[in-house]
Amino acid sequence: MLRVPPGERAALAELDTSATPGGPSGKAAGTEAIARMAAPLADLQERLYAASTAGDRRRLLLVLQGMDTSGKGGTVKHVIGQFNPVGCRVRAFKAPTREERAHSFLWRIEKALPQPGEIGIFDRSHYEDVLVPRVRGLVPADRVERRYAQINAFEKALADDGVTVVKVFLHIGYEEQRERLLARLDDPRKHWKFSPGDLEDRALWPAYQEAYELAMERCSTEAAPWYVVPADRKWYRNWAVGKLLLERLEAIGPQYPPADFDVQECRKRLLAT
């Protein structure tokens, strides 16, 4: 997985989408490594949640982006599914509604942010508003440029307020996407996940890749870095995102808050009942 240096362009076409950089040796080892992460992830999540009850405002926001079938939903299911649901705030963003379009593009994002102690997960995000409009020419180029700056200011403010922002681009290959779309078409239980619009987006593949490159170049910051995760192999994708969350949560280092009451006295009172 690659952390995009601020202001630098990650040439997506040159990155191997089936690679497993830094990862376990194969699927079996990967699955085992993922299972080993479950306990420390759950422990850190509980500490983060506990700390918030004593006023700690820190929290984490995971932003998942990627082409159709890149595994955003699968990551939520398999990686976020390991956490305690009470501390998770998951939001899958669709095309904006009429009400959402009437507001700034960050309005619906603000409303979905994790609260102190929570882990927020965005399946798609405010980045859609610098990708789709740019690729489809829906918004003038200078307005997209202004949005990059707005996003950076927004994410900096989040970081200043205690939000660890982790942005992940799930990078799949053009061939791999064909296989995955085909699997959706060939299974009636998966037809609901498919829309003919997916083929239109696929036809715009190079434009989307360029829009992603540009968004990451402009918006990978110290406060809120972008990571590119090769995502053709699902086990590697899960491992990489889990690892990233583990590292960021360890960096937060949340602690159980000390008692703000007299433990021995409460103990006595309880035993008298």
Add this chain to the structure above:
Amino acid sequence: MLRVPPGERAALAELDTSATPGGPSGKAAGTEAIARMAAPLADLQERLYAASTAGDRRRLLLVLQGMDTSGKGGTVKHVIGQFNPVGCRVRAFKAPTREERAHSFLWRIEKALPQPGEIGIFDRSHYEDVLVPRVRGLVPADRVERRYAQINAFEKALADDGVTVVKVFLHIGYEEQRERLLARLDDPRKHWKFSPGDLEDRALWPAYQEAYELAMERCSTEAAPWYVVPADRKWYRNWAVGKLLLERLEAIGPQYPPADFDVQECRKRLLAT
């Protein structure tokens, strides 16, 4: 587990909190039975979510109530944790904030409701507003009576809009609560879960039991029934709530929506790329 008949009083003191009515023969069998529920629960949840993408407004709301340490949080972690987090909307309600108090007691509830296709989970709920005020005499009795009626009208409207409302009272014993509070006091990692206020509530145990009996008598309806789950045994509690969710989801019977596009034509277009 007992479904409270509308208008009838469930005498909580006469129900054995360590019983396992209708359940597996013991902890080992219970744990196994819970594990066997995971796949059908996940399947039904996915169908429910999928159906909503085609306009099906149906969803489920699980309301969890019970005395401190009765296992509301544990149920969320162990039962709800089996679902895909993207389709779950969990909300733990605390004492109302100043802003929440400035609104009707149902205002904050409305904002936390599950959307079509989702499973909503309330750890505490609008029922707190007919329990705490009654027990502590914060609100005149006639106002509490009016709230029962407001709750029934509110829940009936939810049911009419496609929400399957399942309300569960996790029933623990007075002795069992002492043990669980003691365990919290004796483990510094659990101090954040304890507050001296828990002892004040414990001192009001009979008044709370009565307030629960009355709330269930008034508000167990055909549209939104109350269930009493004996909760001294955690495995039974998890099994019973899982079973209840499974039954209600099976009754909803959500189906994958049929394709609203030409599958063969899309297949051809895809293979040409």
